[in-house]
Amino acid sequence: MQQPVSVPKFADRIGFAQLTRRAFEGVDLQPLRDQLVVRITEGTAQAGEGLDLSLIVQLLGDKAAGLAIQSEVLTFHQLFRTPSAAPKPGLRVLALAADIDMGGNTPIDFLLEGSDIELLTLYVVKGVGLPENLPEHDVAIVIASDSEECREALALIEKAAPHWPRPLLNRPDLIGNLDRDKLYRLLTGVPGLDIPATVHATREQLSDLVQGRIACEAIADELHFPMIARPRGSHAGVGLAKLIDAAALAAYLAERKEQDFFVARFVDYVSPDGLYRKYRLAMVDGKPYACHMAIADRWDIWYLNAFMAFSEEKRAEEAVFMLDFDHSFAARHKSALEEMSRRVGLDYFIVDCAENQDGELLVFEADNTAVVHNMDSPVVFPYKPPQMRKIFAAFTAMLSRHARAGKGSAT
Numbered sequence: 001m002q003q004p005v006s007v008p009k010f011a012d013r014i015g016f017a018q019l020t021r022r023a024f025e026g027v028d029l030q031p032l033r034d035q036l037v038v039r040i041t042e043g044t045a046q047a048g049e050g051l052d053l054s055l056i057v058q059l060l061g062d063k064a065a066g067l068a069i070q071s072e073v074l075t076f077h078q079l080f081r082t083p084s085a086a087p088k089p090g091l092r093v094l095a096l097a098a099d100i101d102m103g104g105n106t107p108i109d110f111l112l113e114g115s116d117i118e119l120l121t122l123y124v125v126k127g128v129g130l131p132e133n134l135p136e137h138d139v140a141i142v143i144a145s146d147s148e149e150c151r152e153a154l155a156l157i158e159k160a161a162p163h164w165p166r167p168l169l170n171r172p173d174l175i176g177n178l179d180r181d182k183l184y185r186l187l188t189g190v191p192g193l194d195i196p197a198t199v200h201a202t203r204e205q206l207s208d209l210v211q212g213r214i215a216c217e218a219i220a221d222e223l224h225f226p227m228i229a230r231p232r233g234s235h236a237g238v239g240l241a242k243l244i245d246a247a248a249l250a251a252y253l254a255e256r257k258e259q260d261f262f263v264a265r266f267v268d269y270v271s272p273d274g275l276y277r278k279y280r281l282a283m284v285d286g287k288p289y290a291c292h293m294a295i296a297d298r299w300d301i302w303y304l305n306a307f308m309a310f311s312e313e314k315r316a317e318e319a320v321f322m323l324d325f326d327h328s329f330a331a332r333h334k335s336a337l338e339e340m341s342r343r344v345g346l347d348y349f350i351v352d353c354a355e356n357q358d359g360e361l362l363v364f365e366a367d368n369t370a371v372v373h374n375m376d377s378p379v380v381f382p383y384k385p386p387q388m389r390k391i392f393a394a395f396t397a398m399l400s401r402h403a404r405a406g407k408g409s410a411t
Helices: 016-024 030-042 047-059 063-074 148-163 172-178 180-187 203-211 246-255 312-323 334-344 384-410
Strands: 079-082 091-098 117-124 139-142 199-202 227-231 241-243 260-265 276-284 287-296 348-355 361-367
Touching: 016 047, 030 047, 047 063, 047 079, 091 148, 091 384, 117 148, 139 384, 148 172, 172 180, 172 334, 172 361, 180 199, 180 334, 180 361, 199 203, 203 246, 203 260, 227 246, 241 246, 276 334, 276 384, 287 312, 287 384, 334 361
Parallel strands: 091 117, 091 139
Antiparallel strands: 079 117, 199 260, 227 241, 227 260, 276 287, 276 348, 348 361
């Protein structure tokens, strides 16, 4: 007699997009946190509520406690559902995630907001791995990042990838290429694209450089002062510094405790008006889309430290950038963007970039986990919602296309 096939059960959760939106809009998450803590204490909480609590605790600033809660939940449950906005979902997407902090997996539910897509997230956990029977889905996508903490999850997915029953996007063997030093090797030599060599340097090497025992070229051929340094594995500008000479490097090392760093030559991409312009692009199915443009009088720009909300002039320029993107920025860098997309090979990824003083596309980094959202005020940024919806539509169309192709090949 044939044994019945066990279907993995999912737990519903509020999810990353909704909770982050509440925090972004200034909603006090403390009452919800307290409510969930009571339910867990009483033993009445569901697994999805435990995962939501983990995220709330991280959003409230306690990353370590949030991760501890997440790891505890994931020891006994790995599959979660973020319901579709539609009464009956038109597509079922399986996202393959790793047990990492809230910034370590692609925030895919932002990209699916308002769609008829049901999102199932399967956490691939050390010691547990993938279930024997995968949940029913139309298309799968790997959302774990290239970070060290995700390596084991990516290896488990990669082992199963050749026999995956449905189309599998953002294949795990390609995600590892987004690491800062690997990306340089992947993109070097692309005509019209400038990417400084980002190389690993130990504290000992940098100390030798300070003492004059070695030259910059001993670490990397093209390295020289001024240079950029950051701790290896850091994100969001933590520990990022421009070092103009050996004395500045000595002071930097005195402030940092890390043993491993990434270093690269500094590229001065200042515009003729004395301002710096940094762009975020989403590459969806090989096509670039504008996510934002940050303008500031400093080279180390993030959208928040550019204070775009306080400058009508800056916002007007960003609006034009988005409106004319296909015929201006994307057209200027068409061949470089196409070749970058081909070499990276991922179905979806994010690029942070600028234009150098020779007009080339200057690539700072690429990853698959940067947040692309539609949370900005439509009053302050009226040009953003249509652009974000355009990106979301392209993303869902890509998923649908692959799902259809998968069904066609299965018949």
